[in-house]
Amino acid sequence: MAGERYNEEFKIAAVKQVTEHGYSIADVAQRLGITTKSLYNWRDRYGENAQAYHEKQSSHEELRKLKAELKRVTEERDILKEAAVFFAAESKKNTRS
Incomplete structure (x- = not known):
């Protein structure tokens, strides 16, 4: 699933599993097939x-x-x-003439 884009609703639901239901980030990431780094980033964001x-x-x-x-x-x-x-140099040239 490398490079796959997830919608905001999916990310928020994943974060809620960690913040509201008390599941570990590693457990949620494994069940959803995402990296723990992604889930940590989403937790910070949402x-x-x-x-x-x-x-x-x-x-x-x-x-x-x-x-x-x-x-x-x-x-x-x-x-x-x-x-x-x-312009200062040009001005000096013109005043000498």
């Missing part, structure tokens, strides 16, 4: 700690956006610096 998971994800997304914006602004600044140097 289980009791889902709020903390979503906050962490939104923090990562915000950080990614801020890094992209910083990169863009830094590139713009560098272009403007080069333009200022160019």
